[in-house]
Amino acid sequence: MTATVVAELRARAAFLGFDAFGIAPAAARPDLPEKLRQALAAGWHGDMDWLEETELRRASPGALWPEARSVIMLGMNYGPDHDPLDDLGRPALGNISVYARNRDYHDLIKGRLKDVAGLLARRTGADVKVFVDTAPVMEKPFAEAAGLGWQGKHTVLVSRQFGSWLFLGAIFTSAVLPADAPHEENCGTCTKCLDICPTNAFPAPFRLDARRCLAYLNNEHKGPIPHEFRVPMGNRIFGCDDCLAICPWNKFASRAREAKLQARQELADIPLRDLVQLDDAGFRALFAGSPVKRLGHERFLRNVLIALGNSGLPQDGPLAERHINDSRPLVRGAAVWAFRRLAPAARIAELKLAFFPAETDMDVRAEWTAVVPPGIQGRAG
Template sequence: MNQPVQRALDEVRSRAEALGFDSFGVTAATARPDLPAKLNRALAAGWHGDMDWMAETEERRGAPQALWSEARSIIVLGMNYGPQSDPLALLEEKSLGTISVYARNRDYHEIIKGKLKELAGLLSRRTGAEVKVFVDTAPVMEKPLAEAAGLGWQGKHSVLVSRQFGSWLFLGAIFTDADLPLDSPHAENCGSCTKCLDICPTNAFPAPFKLDARRCLAYLSVEHKGPIPLEFRVPMGNRIYGCDDCLAVCPWNKFASVSREVRLQGRAEFERPELADLVGLDDPGFRALFAGSPIKRIGHARFLRNVLIAIGNSGDRHLLEAAIAQLDSREPVVRGAAVWAVRKLAPQRANALEAQYLPNEADADVRTEWTVALDD
């Protein structure tokens, strides 16, 4: 191996550690020729739901060199965001909202992208190589590339699992036209464990290592734009943004709590948010509270939809009036969720409100909410 290139890579690796990255590996751009076929099968099965952008970018997503033909090597980096407490414990506190651990921090795109640019610039200056930086928003399949680069393996829940950090790694990638020394791919180490599959509240895994997003609460609460399908509302519980069940139950997480001295800290106000406070947010209040957070990207209406589903599941009659107030929302997706919440909390009160609201309701989905049989 070219010694100047090796020295440059060692310098980049050392700088990455100083910037807070916990994992670092290099793979070839051609290391995963199996990805196009795997992606095509998932898309053909419709497992991407209404994430149309996945189908639109299929060719580039399936092969790094289709995204950038000059790519020869890929540096994959991971940053531990493991929580300090068990996120599943909040699921029992029904008057609180549960936010996925990754979203309790500042938007991870902002956390990682600037650091990746610094590292890419350092590599370019030392080697003269061309570089490109990617963090999730580009059509890059980071998890299988991270597996190829030796950071860990894709678990049965499809998320990257690390021996050192469990299921809690933010990932980013640096593409380069340089031929870098490669790391060995990581073997799969799930063994016979199926905890991540067994805990899923909506049976979103058709088989180990396969995820049907259409049944996944993380997808439904974040990516899905319409009403939450009726069959998934009770299983949604108080999850108002994302779902950590399959990640949090992974036995490898026991190493994440001792893997680094300085961890990413979630914002305190996102650790135990009260549904009563969240449902009262107007649009400016929502934008102010979630400034710099990935939650802001789903918008006020979808967020209220999720909060109202949680209120319906809470059994807390103190939240009834707040849910009734949302029956006057201008957003159909909010009104529909409010109808469901009111009917769950106070069926007899809902019958009286139906006579008031249904005759004037123009949206077909909201009209259906007033009349469809509730799930238990």
């Protein structure tokens, strides 16, 4: 009976668009509490305080829900149709991580997970709970335990069939289901994902220090982008795909078959000069249904202005200049940095004289006096 139910669940999941399916015992990873404790003690989570706040519940499925006996892990391919690293060579365009160039996967996957979970509940009478990245669940280790793939040296799940391009969802259940074999680690001696990181965010293989990760800094971080990471940020305005895109296992990956997860090309070809002129309403309209919308207009402009400062296009200096008197200090500070990278020395001196004396925010004042990395700024004009 159980094997028949599992076969039906697999078939239903495939019909709903899931590309990977596996089962692990809820107690499959007794090593996770200590690994999580060590990561938090090292401060690798940055200012993601919610990781500390949920540590006890996050440590194991049983801690989150004592009735959990099995964990069903499902994956959905979101593979791109081109190499995302090519987009870094277009500095005048805003580079958005592949996963955010389409529908927000949380909305898409959760309903389909509920469908599979509902089928399990009807067939077995077991209790079920569904999770998609919004609850304290360690999806990647349990995807490895369920045989979907393995956590690579970049800490992202790697699949033989889909490379580094899988969205994950979990179903906890009180039913005891036959488990799949855990996946062995297959990175070998390869370190490409570590070597390509522009900010050296990996203190060791299989360890990520979020405080140095561009995907964290331009997505989760609430304050100014630290100066040492601004030039490495390049034109990345949301996320960073470098360590995922370089993975050799991607050669076996295919483009997402789910149409709603296929990258929207219009979100890959937008000039920074257009993005920096979006008001809040325009930002919300352009990114409706995309994860980028969760960033909010203020942090979005912060990211776009940093990218604009990295573009090397002096003709865009006036676009940064427009935001020097923005009401939001986070935007003003990024605008000053970008402006000082692009504008002629005489114009920089003129506006510093006009704005610096009246500036009350200490972070923004520091932008006017900081040493700006070599760029366009300072040229005669």
